Amino acid sequence: MTAEQAGYRRSAKSPRGEARRLELLEKVTDELGTNGLVDFSLRRAARAAGTTHKVLLYHFDGPEDLLTQAVLQLRERRITRALEAATGDPDDRSLADRVQSMWPTLIGKESWVLDQAIGLAMYDAARYADLARSASQQYMPALLSICPPTWPEQRKREVSELILATLRGFLIEWRTSGDEAGIHAGFAALLRALEREEQASE
Template identity: 25%
Template sequence: MTSGTDSERREELIARVLEYSATHGLSDMSLRPLATAVGSSPRVLLYYFGSKEGLIREVLARSRARQLDAVEQAANSGSDPIETLWRWLTDPGQAEIERLFFEGCVRSLHNQDGAWRDFGAASVQEWLTPMRQVVTRTGAAGNTPYAPTLVLAAIRGLLLDLLATRDQERIEGAFADLIRLLRTAPEESAGLPPRPGVTSPDAAQ
């Protein structure tokens, strides 16, 4: 195979594996049934990804990159960025990739050295800079150094609730309340310095 063919085949395989993983999860993934499902073989998967752990890390990185691309596009969109982001995240077509994302976050809490290492922490740090743009463009009055962390946590909490309960009406109502709270927060809170002894990761973005 030429390097170009190798690259194309690898991209084709990772796309199929990502689709399979979003539907079936990664926790109990076995190379043989996975290879059969994506039209390949364990030997070929190991050739392209080195190991099962390498394959999982690649899938997790791609799923995280897909979400990060969505938040960056929302931050730079011509419409309300937080509404744009929310609509993308709650689109039924994204449900499987969202489940894969939360699976990665939970597994990374218990697996500090394996394929899931740092997934949760990286998924937070990567979002903070574009979330600062989202919060600012949304017109949040309480735009403190911690606002991106607060909004990110609120959105992900609502999304997890929606995936778990499918209670669309209740979650949409809660999201609407979140937007109202953001836009009516006391203006005196804007620009407050971090509390003594506390370093804000958002402020360094």
């Protein structure tokens, strides 16, 4: 690494450099959400960000790092909207109602790209395993936050794990088979199970 490159690397870690990195990441994330993961490259990302691939390499540790960061950002946007739907008025809704209100967001505009990311992690785990591992880490805080506040932490985690695994299964079924009737039936069963969980604690 040349002295010039080393100096740029240091500046990239400064507050100004971090702000620039986030600006670039937002633009790449927008492009990824529109065009998906297929044929993703630094040059394509650079065009979307209005810069060069060399500039991206100063701010990110290669194409895999940039792709991972953009997927995390895209997923965070989805979680934020889902949580807004779950916690909006009225604020005394049941856990079952809150989970049901999240579903339209989960199958919204980013869903196909995020499904691609999970598929990529399964296909090439050596390079992209973090795309799948990070999903649970990102979703769990949101699910824990919508559980009844009086529940013990262990119970919140158990029920949140149930919700996450079940919704993930529904998303795969929705993407691969489009069996809306089957998903509707399974969703009804999940909601009844959550209602029983809440009733048991009353």
